[in-house]
Each structure stands twice: as structure tokens, then as C-alpha cells.
Amino acid sequence: MHPAPSVILFTTLSGLGFGLLTFLGLGYPGVTGWVAFVFYAIAYALAVGGLLASTFHLGRPERALKAFSQWKTSWLSREGLCAVAALMVMGLFALGAIFLQQDWRLLGILGAALSLATVFTTSMIYTQLKTIPRWNMALTPVMFLSVSLAGGALLAGKESWAIWLLLLAGAVQLAYWGKGDGAFAASGTTMKTATGLGGNLGAKQSGATVRAFEPPHTGSNYLLREFVYVVGRKHAFKLRAIALTLGFALPILFLALPMENLLIKHLMAGFAVLSHMIGVAVSRWLFFAQAEHVVGLYYGKR
Amino acid sequence: MTELPTNTAKKMGLVIDLDTCVGCHACVISCKGWNTENYGAPLSDQDAYGADPSGTFLNRVHSFEVQPAATPSQPDPAAQLIHFPKSCLHCEDAPCVTVCPTGASYKRIEDGIVLVNEDNCIGCGLCAWSCPYGARELDLAEGVMKKCTLCVDRIYNDNLPEVDRVPSCVRSCPAGARHFGDLGDPNSEVSKLVADRGGMDLMPEMGTKPVNKYLPPRPKDQLEEQIDVLAPLLAPVTETPGGFLGWLDKALDRLPGQTSDQSSGGQA
Incomplete structure (x- = not known):
């Protein structure tokens, strides 16, 4: 397969960003105020930067919003929805931590789960393809998730x-x-x-x-x-x-x-x-x- | 929507005869012509007159060489050249449809044709990744996915004479190697052809259940078993030369030195 730089950047950066968001959502480290701002800024820069990079390989990026509609069958659509949901939930959680010194535990756990789900859905885009036997293995999502968690722990x-x-x-x-x-x-x-x-x-x-x-x-x-x-x-x-x-x-x-x-x-x-x-x-x-x-x-x- | 229909009323598709195809590429050209001028975005070319030309095609003809195994009756069989046209197989379980994130790819309930609504296509390419047959190509000029439409704008087109209401590739094939019809109807001409000739699926292990079928090449004729009516007329007139040539042949044989196989009498 052609290794498009945009997709390599996307899977690398987003994987790391969502890994960090997973740990932040679980409360490791349980930071507030300015320190929390720095952590969330890094996490969002990585996750959002990766997602934006992924739109560069589209033939028609201006229609990208339509990709949220087919979650019933398409892993790519599910990934888009998971990513947006994770970023919104964790954004709310981050606002609480940065400005209100609050630790909304349930919201954090939900955000962490959605962040992991985003990495999982990304990996399933590749895993589902029978046409590429090297990707069509149970080890593919395990690899994506383990790398994301390791990177997240490192950044956290x-x-x-x-x-x-x-x-x-x-x-x-x-x-x-x-x-x-x-x-x-x-x-x-x-x-x-x-x-x-x-x-x-x-x-x-x-x-x-x-x-x-x-x-x-x-x-x-x-x-x-x-x-x-x-x-x-x-x-x-x-x-x-x-x-x-x-x-x-x-x-x-x-x-x-x-x-x-x-x-x-x-x-x-x-x-x-x-x-x-x-x-x-x-x-x-x-x-x-x-x-x-x-x-x-x-x-x-x- | 990208959910596949559980069942389609008809299964319109092609039957391609690998025994008959002569590899002339007329179907490739007529497909490119029709589909550039009609349904959806034109099929663009890049650097068409330059050093590295390429372009979008919905139908391409490969050529394969098959070397049959040696058998007691045929210890040294000749290789066969098989021309192999390949376009969308309009699979019943089409992976290209379900992976589409926007719903641009769909399979029609009424006839099973797999189409792309180009207005919804974001050009992510995932459908082409999921197709084992290389049937989908992203048009570089338009940024949208192109694929065989089974000439949906011909087969139901009342403005065309009836004889032309078949896909362009079928209409243009000079060898009659491409057949179009309803493969969901066991009594259709194409279904009978598939049953008679042992029509096959490509990559059946992929589980795509292609509608299009390929008819395998027939074994070559055995010429040795036929009576050759010209043989008596083509036999050499003299087995051993007489007269002057006969004397010369013998005289040369008597000379010292090497004699090659063909020299004496002309027959080995």
C-alpha cells in the first residue's frame, strides 16, 4: 500500500493524543488549572492535528462532514463519530479541570472510554480489509491500542x-x-x-x-x-x-x-x-x- | 445508505468468456468513450501525451500465460495465452459498499448494480482498498471514485435502438466474448451459459459472491487424432534420390569427414 504521509501522521499523532486523553480522563495525572491547560493543549494538538492531517488525502475534503452518516456499516464513519464525541466530552472535562478546579469523574471515565474507542475504530478501518491479509488480523487492533496506551502513559x-x-x-x-x-x-x-x-x-x-x-x-x-x-x-x-x-x-x-x-x-x-x-x-x-x-x-x- | 440489500430482485451482470476473448481491447476503449461522455464525471487522463501517461479506466484487459501440466498423451503441451478482461463484478456481498463512510456507494435493490453517487463521494479511497479485483479507481482530476455502472444509462435507455441497450463493452466486443443478462434468473441465456460451461467466481475465498461469472478456456484440440486429407499430397516425392543427385549423395558420403543427419537421402 502507498504510505501516504497524511495517513501516517494521522495514525501516529492521533494515537498518541487519544492515548494521553485516555489517561487524563482516568485522572492520571489529576491536574487542574494551568498545568491541566498544558496537558490538554498537547493532547488536543496531537489528536486534532492528526485528524486534520487525515483529511489531506481526501479527493474531496470539502465534503468530509458527510462521512459521519454511515455509522451502521462503516468503520471510517464510526471512527469520525467516536473522535468527535471523545473530543467534546474530554473538552467539557478539561474545562472543569482548568477553570473550575473540578474533577467530574463520570465524564472523565466516559471521555477515556471514547478516546480508546477512537483508536480501536481507527484500527478496525484497516483490520476489516480482507484484501490486505497483513492487516486482516486480530493483532492489528491490539497493536494500535497497545502503542496508543504506551504513548499516552509516556506523555502523562x-x-x-x-x-x-x-x-x-x-x-x-x-x-x-x-x-x-x-x-x-x-x-x-x-x-x-x-x-x-x-x-x-x-x-x-x-x-x-x-x-x-x-x-x-x-x-x-x-x-x-x-x-x-x-x-x-x-x-x-x-x-x-x-x-x-x-x-x-x-x-x-x-x-x-x-x-x-x-x-x-x-x-x-x-x-x-x-x-x-x-x-x-x-x-x-x-x-x-x-x-x-x-x-x-x-x-x-x- | 451503505447497508447492502438482503436480496435483489434481479442480478444484472456480465458473463465473460475467456475461451473467446481475443484481447483486442475494444471493450476497454468503448467503455472509456461511453463513460467519459455520459454518467458522472469524465474518466480523466494525466500526462496523456507525455512520458508517463496514465488514466482512469473502468475495464482493463490483462493477459496471462497458462502452461498446462505434461500428461502421457501430451508430454510437451503448448502454453496458452488467456486474455482476461476485468471490470466491476457487482458482488452480492460487496465490501466496497459497506465501508463507504458517506453513503455514496450503494447497491441497487431493483437490479443489483453497484453505483457511486459522485456528489456524496469524499474520495477517501477506502472502497478501492476493500475491492479485491481492482474494479474501482479514484479519478485524479475529479477527486471522486469511478467504477463500472454496467452502463446503467444504456440498458434502460428508451432513446437507444433496442440492440444498443446493453453495456458498451458487450456491444463492442467483436468476438462475442461478453454476455449481458440477469444472473438471478436460472432460465436466462447467461445463466444457461454459466451452467453449460462451468462459469466460475474470481477469488471465491474473499466471500464477495460476485454476480459476474467467467467461463474458463476450453482445452485445446488434439490435432494428431484428426485425419489430414492433405497429407498424401504433401508427402515428399522421392524418399531416396536417384540419378545424378543419387550418385552425388553416395559420392559425398564416401568422402572422409563428418556427415550431418540430413545429408543422406533427405529423410532422417
Whole structure:
């Protein structure tokens, strides 16, 4: 799949932002006043910034509001509704915390649940697609949720939780790559099922081999650009190592180092967040770039 | 709405004969022509006369090579070239419809045709992601999703002569490889064709239940078993040359040096 920068930015930033909102809604940290303002400003900048970035890849962004209408069947529509609901509920909760020094517990818990639901619905947009076996796995939502929670704990300053959640997210990430590498073969979709030629159908043709002889056009097209992206595959292993190191290993190290000085401690936490964001962005780039769409079979590209 | 109808009264669709298709791409061109001038936004091209031309097509013809397995009767079978037209299969369980966030994609209850209401399309591309067949293409000029309409503006069009009230690709096919009809009616011509020829679904494991069917190529004829009426006339006149040529042949055979297989008598 073509790794559109807008979608990578969106899943990375929104995941982090909604992760932070989840922790804030649960009352970790239970901040009020100016400190709360800073926390909510960061969370909203990330979540809303990500959502805005996601509209850049639309062909007709001016009609984006229509995307809220089909929640009965469409995960993309559900995601939009969840995101708006989460931002509104958490906005109210934030107003209470910042200006009224109030902790409206029920509202916070509802906001936290909606924030997590937003991340889950985002992941389901990808998970639902049978056409991309690497995404069509139960591990996909687990990966999105664990990364979002780890990033949220990191930003919320819950260091002891962050270490364990980062470890968990790193493990899920490894499992996702491991299982994903065999997903296309396990799906059972081949050039023979795609074309019905030479094999599965009819004893007369059994044992025959099929290969793509000529594509429909000598030039490229939307399908090849969008679904048969192969650039950078050869660096996949290195990029996985970079994603794992920057996204999970380094932040854990930054958090685990014993620091006496409060300033250095904050600086280290800042490094941890930056490193985590870059690592997750690299992982999301791989999430798209390595995803093989079955339509590539018709072009002999799988 | 993007909820699929539980049942459609008719299942209008195409039956494509892979045995007959000659790969001339006439259907591709006539489809592009008709659908550029009629339903919805035109099918645009980008850099059409430049170094890297591309464009939106609703129907594309692939070509595959099938190498049959060797059998005792045919130890060295010839490869077959199969031309493979591919357009929207108007699936009964169309994933492209249910993923649409705006309700722009829909499947018609009256005939099962899958269409896009372009005024509602935001161009997110998710429907194209969900289609295993590559039937949907985002038009780069218009920013909306384009797909085969089964020429919904031809098949019910009273302004056209009756013979033209079929999809453009079917009308233009010079080989008769494309058939149009109601696949929900077991007594229709297309349904009988599918039953007779063992019509098949593409990627049945995807669970999309395509309406369009493909007729598999028939096995090639075995020429060896036929009586060749011309054979007696085409047989070599002389098995062993006589006269001057015969003397020359023998004389050359007697000379020292290598003799290749064909040299003596012309018959191996």
C-alpha cells in the first residue's frame, strides 16, 4: 500500500493524543488549572492535528462532514463519530479541570472510554480489509491500542506504567510483524484463485502454472500506485530495527535511568517522547509500505 | 445508505468468456468513450501525451500465460495465452459498499448494480482498498471514485435502438466474448451459459459472491487424432534420390569427414 504521509501522521499523532486523553480522563495525572491547560493543549494538538492531517488525502475534503452518516456499516464513519464525541466530552472535562478546579469523574471515565474507542475504530478501518491479509488480523487492533496506551502513559508522566506498557507494545509489535509476514500466504489467495486459471478448477487443468504475461497498459495506473507499492521493501528489516529501538527500547532506557536532578529527569522524559514518536512513525510507514493488496496478483506483483 | 440489500430482485451482470476473448481491447476503449461522455464525471487522463501517461479506466484487459501440466498423451503441451478482461463484478456481498463512510456507494435493490453517487463521494479511497479485483479507481482530476455502472444509462435507455441497450463493452466486443443478462434468473441465456460451461467466481475465498461469472478456456484440440486429407499430397516425392543427385549423395558420403543427419537421402 502507498504510505501516504497524511495517513501516517494521522495514525501516529492521533494515537498518541487519544492515548494521553485516555489517561487524563482516568485522572492520571489529576491536574487542574494551568498545568491541566498544558496537558490538554498537547493532547488536543496531537489528536486534532492528526485528524486534520487525515483529511489531506481526501479527493474531496470539502465534503468530509458527510462521512459521519454511515455509522451502521462503516468503520471510517464510526471512527469520525467516536473522535468527535471523545473530543467534546474530554473538552467539557478539561474545562472543569482548568477553570473550575473540578474533577467530574463520570465524564472523565466516559471521555477515556471514547478516546480508546477512537483508536480501536481507527484500527478496525484497516483490520476489516480482507484484501490486505497483513492487516486482516486480530493483532492489528491490539497493536494500535497497545502503542496508543504506551504513548499516552509516556506523555502523562506515568513513568512506572509507561515502562511496562512500552514493553508490552514492543512485544505486540514484534508479534504483529512475525504473524504478518506469513499472512498473505496463509490467506490462500493466489494468482490461481484470482484468475480461476490453471489449477483449483477442473481436473483437466490441474498442475498447470499461471503467470502474468502482459499488464493491461504499458503505463502505470491508480491501482498500481495505491496498492502495489514496493519502494523501500529491501530496507524493511533495518527499518523494523530502527522502529523497535526508537519507539520502545530507547524510551524505556530513558525512563529507567535513575535521575536525581528534576530538570534532567524532565529532559529525559522529553527525549523518550520524541524517540517514541519517531519510532512509531517509522513503524506506521512500514505498516502501509509492507501491506500487500491482493489486486497485485493480477499484475504478477505478489 | 451503505447497508447492502438482503436480496435483489434481479442480478444484472456480465458473463465473460475467456475461451473467446481475443484481447483486442475494444471493450476497454468503448467503455472509456461511453463513460467519459455520459454518467458522472469524465474518466480523466494525466500526462496523456507525455512520458508517463496514465488514466482512469473502468475495464482493463490483462493477459496471462497458462502452461498446462505434461500428461502421457501430451508430454510437451503448448502454453496458452488467456486474455482476461476485468471490470466491476457487482458482488452480492460487496465490501466496497459497506465501508463507504458517506453513503455514496450503494447497491441497487431493483437490479443489483453497484453505483457511486459522485456528489456524496469524499474520495477517501477506502472502497478501492476493500475491492479485491481492482474494479474501482479514484479519478485524479475529479477527486471522486469511478467504477463500472454496467452502463446503467444504456440498458434502460428508451432513446437507444433496442440492440444498443446493453453495456458498451458487450456491444463492442467483436468476438462475442461478453454476455449481458440477469444472473438471478436460472432460465436466462447467461445463466444457461454459466451452467453449460462451468462459469466460475474470481477469488471465491474473499466471500464477495460476485454476480459476474467467467467461463474458463476450453482445452485445446488434439490435432494428431484428426485425419489430414492433405497429407498424401504433401508427402515428399522421392524418399531416396536417384540419378545424378543419387550418385552425388553416395559420392559425398564416401568422402572422409563428418556427415550431418540430413545429408543422406533427405529423410532422417
